[in-house]
Amino acid sequence: MGALGDEEFRAEVRAFIAAELPSDMASRTLLGYHPHKPDVEFWTAKLDKRGWAALNWPVEYGGTGWSITKRHIFDEECYLAGCPAVNPQAFHLVGPIIYAIGNEAQKNFFLPKIRSGEHFWAQGFSEPNAGSDLAALQTRAVREDDEYIVNGQKIWTSEAQYCDWVFCLVRTSTEGRKQAGISFLLVDLKAPGITIRPIIGIEGGHVLNEVFFEDVRVPVANRIGEENEGWTYAKQLLGAERTFSAVVPRCKGLAVRTRAIASRDGSKGRGKLIDDPHFARRLAQLEIELMAHEATLARVVAEEEAGVNQHSPTPSILKVKGTELLQKLGALAIEALGDSAIPDYPEADYLLDPPNDAPGAPAAYGVVSDFLYHRSATIYGGANEVQRNIIAAQLLRA
C-alpha cells in the first residue's frame, strides 16, 4: 500500500517501537486481553513525546497531520507489535469534536491532556431505551444560571471505571423532533452525584458500566457548541473514523495467531492441524477474505485522500465486513486450540501471575476471552443490522 515514502515511514515506525516498547507490555497486549491502564498511560506518554500520540489530528492541535495511508501503516505496525492502544474515545471521538467545534478555552484545556494520556475519556451516548434509536435518549439537563443539572442514566459506557471525563448527549429540550433537543456536554466523572456500576461481560472482564447521574452540576462552559445542536455534532463524530472501524490490523493479528496455533505439533503424536487440508482451506479462505477487505480499505483511503466518492456508504461496509471477519477468525482460533481452549485464563490471573504450566498455555491465553468479548463487535459502534440499512438506503438513493 503506497509509494516508497510510505515504506520508509513503516521502517521508521518499526525502529521506534523496537527501541521504546517494553517486551512484557507487548506480550500482554498481543494476548488480546483488555487494555491494562498503566500500559496505556505509559505508551501514550511515549507517543506524545515523539509527537505521534494524536495521529488523526491536524498539526495545529498537536496531531501528526499524516495522510490516511500513513495512519493506517502506523496503526498496523503498532497493532502487530503489541503496542497498547491509546484511549479510543479520547483520540478518535471527543478529541476531534473538541478541536472542530469546541471554543478556545476547551481546546486549550482538554486537548493537551488527551495527548499526554493525563485524561482518559468515556462515551456516554447509549441509554437503556436509546441504542440504535439514539435520539430517543432521555437523560435531562436543565439549565440553572451558568450550570446544567443533569439527571438520568447511561449504559454500556466502556472503561468509565477508570476514565476521568465522559462526553454525553443529554436532552435540553422536548420541543419539536427528538433530534432537535439534544446537547453535547463534557462531564467530570468525579463530579458529585455520579455513580458508576460495573457490567461484567460474557468473557468475565470489566469494560462495560452503567453510569447514573443524580443532580450532577455541569458548568455551561463544558457544553460543546450550541445548545440543542448536539445531534449534529454527534453525527459528525460517528462518521469520522473510516479506517478505524474496519479492524484490519486486529484481524491480521488474529489470522497470524490462528496460523501459529494450527502449526503447533499436535498432542499424543497427532500431526499439525495446518496439515489437515480441510482446516487449511478454511483458514486460507478467511485470509483471502481479509486480503480483499484490506484492498477495499486501501481503495477507500485512496478515494478519501483524493476527495472523491465522499458520500458512499463505505464506513458501514468496512464495519460490517471487518467485524464479521473478526468473529469468524476468532471461532477458527478456538477450533485450532481444541482442548486447550477449554481452561479459563481470566485476565486478572494472567496480568498478576501468568500460569505458564497450564495445558495449552501460552498459546491459549486470551483467545477465548477475546473471542467472547468480540461477539459484541457486530453490536457496538452501530449494530451491523443498522449498518446494512444505511448501506441499502445510500446505494438505493445513488
Ligand SMILES: Cc1cc2nc3c(=O)[nH]c(=O)nc-3n(C[C@H](O)[C@H](O)[C@H](O)COP(=O)(O)OP(=O)(O)OC[C@H]3O[C@@H](n4cnc5c(N)ncnc54)[C@H](O)[C@@H]3O)c2cc1C
Ligand atoms: C461492548 C460494547 C461496548 C459499548 N460501548 C459503548 C460506549 O462506550 N458508549 C456508548 O454510548 N455506547 C456503547 N455501547 C452501546 C452500543 O452503541 C449499543 O449497544 C448499540 O448502538 C445497539 O443499541 P442497543 O444495545 O440498545 O440495541 P438495540 O438498538 O435495542 O438493538 C437490538 C437489536 O435490534 C436490531 N435493530 C435495532 N434497530 C434496527 C433497525 N432499525 N433495523 C434493523 N435492526 C434493528 C439491532 O441490530 C440489534 O440486533 C457499547 C456496546 C457494546 C456491546
